[in-house]
Amino acid sequence: MMIAEFVQERDLTLADVMEMTRVEGDAWKLSHVRRVLQLIELIGEGMVYDHTAVTIATYLHDWGAYPRFQQPGVEHALRSRQVAETLILPRMGLPDTAVAIILETIAYHDYRDFRPVQSTEALLLREADFLDFLGIIGLVREYGRGPKEIESACRAVLKRRELIQDRFTLPIARQMAATRLARLEQCLAWLQEESFDFV
Ligand SMILES: [Fe+2]
Numbered sequence: 001m002m003i004a005e006f007v008q009e010r011d012l013t014l015a016d017v018m019e020m021t022r023v024e025g026d027a028w029k030l031s032h033v034r035r036v037l038q039l040i041e042l043i044g045e046g047m048v049y050d051h052t053a054v055t056i057a058t059y060l061h062d063w064g065a066y067p068r069f070q071q072p073g074v075e076h077a078l079r080s081r082q083v084a085e086t087l088i089l090p091r092m093g094l095p096d097t098a099v100a101i102i103l104e105t106i107a108y109h110d111y112r113d114f115r116p117v118q119s120t121e122a123l124l125l126r127e128a129d130f131l132d133f134l135g136i137i138g139l140v141r142e143y144g145r146g147p148k149e150i151e152s153a154c155r156a157v158l159k160r161r162e163l164i165q166d167r168f169t170l171p172i173a174r175q176m177a178a179t180r181l182a183r184l185e186q187c188l189a190w191l192q193e194e195s196f197d198f199v
């Protein structure tokens with residue numbers, strides 16, 4: 001189903017949002033969303049938060065980077081927020097409190113954004129999204145992104161690591177980050193060894 005058909009419907013459900021994420025974002029981006037949702041479950045254990053709001057926010061958080069919605073010069077988190085606010089959330093029949101949480105969660109998720117967040121949901125998405133940039137998954141994601149060039153992918157991984165590694169506040173996220181950082185370190189060392197530094 002295309003976006004135009006979705007937005008003409010009076011009521012959008014979470015299932016519609018999931019399907020739109022699959023169609024517009026492709027399998028690569030949908031799998032990122034699924035991993036992030038799994039991470040939120042893990043790092044949010046024992047915390048009180050709106051599961052529906054954070055789930056909707058997670059599906060929508062990168063839409064601003066999808067070809068259909070991206071706008072040159074507009075940072076993707078802000079663009080995702082705009083799309084959610086104007087096209088999607090008004091048709092979901094959510095309470096105003098949930099809408100406010102979803103918009104904040106989307107707008108503040110990016111690792112380059114150092115502004116403090118207000119809601120637990122925003123903190124959960126932010127730290128889960130950080131984790132998906134670390135460890136083996138972070139490394140292979142970078143190579144999946146292209147271009148076909150090892151050195152630039154390594155540089156990008158290291159740059160992200162520098163910006164993310166000290167930003168975790170949630171106890172379980174901190175533990176998971178420590179594990180992923182150690183694995184990343186080991187993996188990069190092995191890569192250096194096996195490539196004789198010719199990358
Ligand atoms: Fe993002």
Ligand SMILES: [Fe+2]
Nearest residue numbers: 032061062129
């Ligand atoms: Fe993301």
